[in-house]
Structures are given as C-alpha cells and as structure tokens.
Amino acid sequence: MNFDRKELSNPELIDLYKKLLKPRMIEEKMLILLRQGKVSKWFSGIGQEAISVGITAVLDKDEYILPMHRNLGVFTTREIPLHRLFSQWQGKKTGFTKGRDRSFHFGTQEFKIVGMISHLGPQMGVADGIALANKLKQNGKITAVFTGEGATSEGDFHEALNIASVWDLPVLFVIENNGYGLSTPTNEQYRCENLADKGVGYGMESHIVDGNNILDVFHKITELKASMIENPRPVLLEFKTFRMRGHEEASGTKYVPQELMDLWAEKDPIANFKDYLFRTFVINEEDDALIKERIKAEIDQHWAKTQLEPEVEANLEEELHDMYEPYEHEQFFHSDVTENIRVIDAISSALKLSMEKHENLVIMGQDIAEYGGAFKITEGFVAEFGKERVRNTPICESAIVSAANGLSINGYKAIVEMQFADFVSTGFNPIVNLLAKQHYRWNEKADVVVRMPCGGGTQAGPFHSQTNEAWFTKTPGLKVVYPAFPYDAKGLLNTAINDPNPVLYFEHKQLYRSVYQDVPVDYYTIPFGKAALLKEGNEVTIISFGAGVHWALETLSKNPDISADLIDLRSLQPLDTETIFNSVKKTGRVIILQEDTLFGGISSDISALIMENCFEYLDAPVKRVGSIETAIPFVKALEDQYLPKNRFETELKNILQY
Numbered sequence: 001m002n003f004d005r006k007e008l009s010n011p012e013l014i015d016l017y018k019k020l021l022k023p024r025m026i027e028e029k030m031l032i033l034l035r036q037g038k039v040s041k042w043f044s045g046i047g048q049e050a051i052s053v054g055i056t057a058v059l060d061k062d063e064y065i066l067p068m069h070r071n072l073g074v075f076t077t078r079e080i081p082l083h084r085l086f087s088q089w090q091g092k093k094t095g096f097t098k099g100r101d102r103s104f105h106f107g108t109q110e111f112k113i114v115g116m117i118s119h120l121g122p123q124m125g126v127a128d129g130i131a132l133a134n135k136l137k138q139n140g141k142i143t144a145v146f147t148g149e150g151a152t153s154e155g156d157f158h159e160a161l162n163i164a165s166v167w168d169l170p171v172l173f174v175i176e177n178n179g180y181g182l183s184t185p186t187n188e189q190y191r192c193e194n195l196a197d198k199g200v201g202y203g204m205e206s207h208i209v210d211g212n213n214i215l216d217v218f219h220k221i222t223e224l225k226a227s228m229i230e231n232p233r234p235v236l237l238e239f240k241t242f243r244m245r246g247h248e249e250a251s252g253t254k255y256v257p258q259e260l261m262d263l264w265a266e267k268d269p270i271a272n273f274k275d276y277l278f279r280t281f282v283i284n285e286e287d288d289a290l291i292k293e294r295i296k297a298e299i300d301q302h303w304a305k306t307q308l309e310p311e312v313e314a315n316l317e318e319e320l321h322d323m324y325e326p327y328e329h330e331q332f333f334h335s336d337v338t339e340n341i342r343v344i345d346a347i348s349s350a351l352k353l354s355m356e357k358h359e360n361l362v363i364m365g366q367d368i369a370e371y372g373g374a375f376k377i378t379e380g381f382v383a384e385f386g387k388e389r390v391r392n393t394p395i396c397e398s399a400i401v402s403a404a405n406g407l408s409i410n411g412y413k414a415i416v417e418m419q420f421a422d423f424v425s426t427g428f429n430p431i432v433n434l435l436a437k438q439h440y441r442w443n444e445k446a447d448v449v450v451r452m453p454c455g456g457g458t459q460a461g462p463f464h465s466q467t468n469e470a471w472f473t474k475t476p477g478l479k480v481v482y483p484a485f486p487y488d489a490k491g492l493l494n495t496a497i498n499d500p501n502p503v504l505y506f507e508h509k510q511l512y513r514s515v516y517q518d519v520p521v522d523y524y525t526i527p528f529g530k531a532a533l534l535k536e537g538n539e540v541t542i543i544s545f546g547a548g549v550h551w552a553l554e555t556l557s558k559n560p561d562i563s564a565d566l567i568d569l570r571s572l573q574p575l576d577t578e579t580i581f582n583s584v585k586k587t588g589r590v591i592i593l594q595e596d597t598l599f600g601g602i603s604s605d606i607s608a609l610i611m612e613n614c615f616e617y618l619d620a621p622v623k624r625v626g627s628i629e630t631a632i633p634f635v636k637a638l639e640d641q642y643l644p645k646n647r648f649e650t651e652l653k654n655i656l657q658y
Contacts, residue, residue, distance in 0.1 A: 001272040003215045010282050016214055017277060018291055019053045020270050023072040025295050026082070029303070030089075034249055039089065043103060044245035045070035047212070050269035051176055051239045053077050054217030055144050058225055064130045064410070066114045066123050066145040069104045070176070070243070074146075078111045082302035092309045097441050098322075099312035106442045107409075114409060115442070120147065121156025122430045124173065125399035128160050129406020129414070131169040131234075136362070136388060136412070140229045144172040150181025152195055159399030164234035165202040166394060171234045172224065176211065178243040183255045199236035211239030212269040242267070323476050325445040325500045329527040332494070334520030341519050344512040346486035347451075348377045350493035351415070353523045355385050358413050361497065364391045364400055365417030365451075374419050375453060375512060397427030401450065405434050408447040413497060421454035421506065422466045435502035436477030445500040449493075455547055455595060456627075456643055457510035461634035467546065467595045472504045473573045473602050479528060480573040482506040484549040486517040488570050491526030498525065508546045515550065529574035533583070537563030540656055541583040543606060544593040545569040551645045552593055555652060562656065572602055577609060584610055588619035591655050593648055598626035620658035625651045 005013060027046055033039040045052065052073030056065060067074040075085055088095030089103060096106035107114040114130070116123045127145035134141040151157060152175060164171045175195050179186055192198065199206030207224075210216045217239070224235055242264035246252045253261065277283045283291075341349070355361055363378065369392040372379030381390045393400045397418065404414035418424050424431070427450075435446040456465040472478050479501055483489040489507070496503040534549070535556065542552050542564050549568045556562060565583040569576065584590050590610055592603040607622040625644045633639055640646060 001210075001213055001267065001276075003213065003273065003276045004219070005215060005280075006219060008215070008218075013277060013282050014287075014291075016053065016057060016218065017273060017283070018295070019057060019073065019077050020049050020214060020273060021291065022076045022295050023049050023052070024270055025292065026072060026076070026299055029299055031249070041103065041248055041250075043069040043248045044243070045072050047244035047264060047268060048176055048178060048241045049073045050214040050217050050273075051174065051211045051241060052146075054214050055172070055174065055221050057218060058221040059144060060141070062112055063141045064112045064114060064127070064143045066116070066127050066130075066143070067104065068116050068120070068123070068146045068148060068176075070148075071104070071146055074113065075104070075111075078113060080108070080111055082299060083305040086303055086306035087309060090306055091312060092306060093312050094309060101441050107444055108442070109409075109444065117433055117437075119429055119433055120151040121154035121160075122398065122402040122434055123147065124160035125156055125163070125402025125430065126406040126409065126434070127171050127173075128163050128167075128169055128399065129403035129408070130410045131164065131171045131406070132167065132362075132403060133407050133410030133412050135167075135169060135232060142170040142172060142225055142228050144174055146174045146176060148181065149175055149177040149179075149186055149195055150184070150189060152198070153189060156398055156402065159394070159396035160402070161198070161202045161204060161234070161236065162394055163396065163399055163403060165204045167391075168233050170228045170232040172221070172228075173234060173236045175236070175238045176241055177238055178241050179260075180243060180247070180256070183247070183251070194238055196236060196238035204234055204236050206236035206238070208238050208240065211241030212267045212272070214269055214273050322443070323440045324479075325439045327499050327501060329495065330498060330525065331527070332523055332525045334522050334524035337521050338518040339521050340516055341486055342513050343483075343486050343489050343507070343515050344375060344377060346490040346517075346519050347493060347507060348379075349519075349521075350490040350497075351378065352381070352384070354494055354497045355381070355389065357523065358497065360411060361413040361415065362389050362391065362407055363415045363417065364393050364404065366393055366395055366419045368392060368417055373417060375509070378417075397423055398430055401427040401430040401448070402434060404448040405430065405438070405446055408445060413447045415449045415451060415497065417451045418453065420464045421452035421468055422463050424450065424452065424468070424471075428471070431472070431478070431502070431504075432475045436475045438477075439501070440477060446502045447500045449496045449503045449505055452504055452506045453509050454506050455508040455510055456632050456639055457547065459634055459636050459639055460509075462631040465632045465639075467506070467508070469504070469506055469572055470596055470601045473605070477502065478573060479503045479571075480506070481528060481571050482508075482545045483570055484508070484511065484546055484568055485515060486519045488526060488532070488568075490519055491524050492528070492570065494523060495525045495528060499528070506546065510547055511550070526570075528571045529576050530571065531576035531579040532568040532570055533565060533579065534568050535564055535566040537565055538587055539563040540589040540591060540652070541565045541567065541580070541587045542591055542593065542652070543567045543569065543580060543603075545572065546595060548593040548595055548644075551648055555649045559649070562652070575606070577613070580606065580610065581614055584614045585617045588617055589655050589658070590618070591623040591625060591652055593644060594624070594626045595643065596626055597629050598624055599629060601626055620655055623651055623655045
C-alpha cells in the first residue's frame, strides 16, 4: 500500500494513527465483552476505520456528519467522551437515548452527528435538508452522509442524490462498498461495475477512493471540501473496502471465501499505516506501545465509569413527556377586521403570514413555486418570498420529508405540501419512523408540517380522494389536525407551524372553494386539542370533523326538531376528550361520523374511549358511521354509495329511537 503524506507533519500523521487505533481497540474490547455476555449486539467496522476517521478528521466540528452503524471512528474522532458511548450501548441513562434505542441509533447536536435508523435510506435525505439549511445560511459548511453499498438499492438513495444534484447541495455522499449487504455479494446487488458510476445519471461528480488508505481518504476529502466551499455541489464517493467481521457478530463470515478474507487482511488500514510510520521513522515500537497503553487506559477508565451507573428505571411520566417536544401554545389574538373568504384562502393567508413571521420557514412541494401548487394555494409566493424559500421539488415524497427533517435539525422550519394526501404513502417511512420518533429517541425536535389535501366528493378516484388520517393518529409523536371551516383552517395552520413537533395538517379538497366564513385578516392562532361545539342540544351528541361536520349540519338543518350537541373535533391528536365526555354525559346518546372507512378509523378509538369513560351515562350503544369497506371509487354513483353522507340521517334517527 502506497502512502503519500504530502504536507502533513509528523505530529499530524501520529494524530491520524491515534484516531485509527482508538475505534479498533474499542472494538476489540467490545468483542471480548460480547463473548462474555456483557454487550448485547455489535456491528463491527474493523477494516473500515480509515473512511470514518479520514472524513471526520477533515470536517469542522460544526459540520454535520450522518454515520451508519459501522462508523465508530466518526464518534471517536469527534471526541465524544467514551463513557457516554459506552452508556449508550449499555442502555444507561447518560447515553444519548436514555435506553430507548441502541448502538449508533442516535444523534447529538452537541457533536453535530445524526445517527441512522434501521431503514437506512432516509439518512441521505436528512443530509440534503441539513445541507440546504447551510446553503440558505451561506455559511460555507458541507455535510457528509454515510451509506453502504446495500442501501444504494433503496429508493431513498436515488431520490436524495437527485435532489442534491438539482439543488446544488454541498453534500458528500459516502458509499462504503465493503462487498456484502449482510451476506448478499455485490454481484447480486447491482450490475454497474462501480457504484461511483451512478453519479453520472444525476449529473454528479464522483470518485473512487481506496477506503483502506487513511492518507488517500484524508487528502481527497481535504481537496473536495475546499472545492465545495468555492463551488457548492454534491459529490458521490465510493470507498473500496472490506468488512472483516459479520454484518453483526451473530452473522459470522462463513459465506465469505477464505481467500478473499486473506486478501483483505493484507490491506488492513491500521497495520499498513503503522508499517509506513515505522518505515519513515515517524514512530517506533516504544512510541507505538505508549500510544496503545494510553488508549487502553482511557477505554478501561471510561468502561469502569459506565459500569458504576445504575440501570435505567422505568418512569411512566418521563416516557410520556418525552414523546413530544414540550410546547406551550402561544396565543395570538386577532383584531375585529375580517374578510369573507374560503377555506383555500384561509390556508393561503396563514402560509403567507407565517412566512413573514418566521424568516427560517421553507415550503417545499411539487409545482408549488411559479405554478402556485395544484390548488393554487401558494400562487404569488415566489414573487414575495423567493425560490429559495418556496421550492419546487422532484416527485420524491420520501426524500423531501427526510429533507424537511434535516432543515429542522439545522435550525429551520419546514412545510411539505403533498400534492394529494394519497401520495403520502411514498413518504410514509420518514414520517412515522423519523419525524414521529425523533424527539423520543434523542431529544431532537422535528419542526415539520405536512399539508395533506384530502377527501372525496370530487370524483377523483382511488388515488386522489382518500382521507387517511387514521394512518397517523395511530403513531405516537405526530400531531394531526383537520379543520372544517376557514377560521379554524387559518388559526390551526399558524399553530401547526409554530409547534416544533411534526404535524399532519389535513385539508379537505371539497371544502376548499365551497365553504365561506368571515375570517380575521391578521395573524392569530388556535390551540390544538380544543374541539368546537357548533350546536347545543340534549338528545344526542354528534361528533365529526372535516367534511363530515358539514354533512351533519345539513342533516340538522333538515331536521330542526332534533336537539343535538354537534362537536367539530378540529384536532385529532391531541384529542379533546373533555368536551366529548361532558357532552355524552349530558345527552346519553352519541353518533360519530367520519369520511374514512370504519374499521381501524379514529371513530373506533373515540367509541372505545366513550365506552370506557362514560358507559354508565349511555342510553344507547355508541354508533359509528363511515364509508363502506372498499377503496373510494371514481364514478359519482359509486362514490355517493361509498361516502356516508346519505346514510347519516337514517343512522341518526335510529340512535334517537333506540
């Protein structure tokens, strides 16, 4: 192996050697502890240390790195105290996740590291968002994100590269090509000769680097970093390396030919660099022994400190508290000046006023810039706020949601417009696994609003008419709101943008241009978790949200003799159970109307809550009314049959006669 020190001094070479040795020696200890049953699981990076160390040694400490589970050298080179790493792996309270996640599944703002989730791919979209924030700040910082050759087959990889290329984002996409995705060899993973060749398809500069040569890595990253500061752009790097242990220790390496193991053992990044330092008289045997002795002492000292820490004790209040970023609703009151506007106008007004209020707010979505969005809600925004903050996106919901999370991590607020709520299915993973769990896992907010144009009644068929709120009300960590009127639409959207937690904001398309209301012209907010009591009566409680509220109002207008409490939930998560229970205790009868199909919908949970908390007050079974158990169809006659609007009146009268 040839090493070229260039201008590096002896102390700098020794420093790199120490940085290589530390993760290797930690791993060697962990493998012993694993066999002793003192460590539960281990993902080894032995043989790949030069990549993690070489990249991290070049980047500034305030430049974000997004490593994977085989990049211990990133964490040690960033000089995270070892006892905190050990505590993380052991599930102790002083780790980074309070025992809620293991190994390298964590992030830390203190050390500007964002760890992966097991789904791998979204990590690259998060890097896009972090880099976009850096670009907007014009701070000259770059971002490095790691992935393995296996994850390059994931859609998120391609989406993230495409976004970074289109937006000229300063991201180093680092592929550690170690030959195997668990046990699947590269010839069963892709057909191109080199993964670096994939960069061509995205108009992206790419390089192949010897991942076992620390000086090659260090010099290439040094060169690229300087260039990317002058000319911000993404770069794809394929590091040729090898994994000398199993995917994780339980997997073993029996599937790897022994001659291949022997070949790569000769390319060991530490042994070869040490030999180079000896040959060039940078260090000698005595120096090497002293370096190892000091690292070993540090490891043993910090391991002992971790062992003295108590085991985590379950604390129910703390667990529930940490699911969401604490947020005290900030009430903004409006003036008496109003305008008679539609739901669509109210949403547009809220977005505009929030863009003025929050200079760090970025809106992203398909066709939202000059075109103004599919429903023209952001029409004129580019002229007022510029294309940096009102961004057309490629058609890639998953990476855009991930990028929104990256913006949040790096100090921005983000709104993602799904062109239709149906399309969120291709962005489902980062919503439920990144945004929802992030604060619980490592105490980091996810300041993202996902706007969801939804609902039937417009004969748009199975892929443009779903009302899929139940996909998200089930997921702890998310907030879900669903306004039915212009006043609520504006106030709740302002609150959603202020709230540092991820919010799914549902907008019923049929209500966009059909419902008018006098709405304050200035900025105001409405708290989450507060339902609206639209009508008061004593015979029955009607609970609904979205278009269902208007169906209920229409039914009551046709039946003025029915005395009903009509509750518009407005907020589905958090849910205003107090208003629900108080009404049910008064009326003794309750009917819940939702547009979604019944099974697994939110009406089922509301019904269960009422049965558990108000059973003794009920004079009839709780009735749920929803759409039939099919996909939503296209033709009007079929859609009318599907939707519950025409069945609601009958079911309401039945519950009153029970």
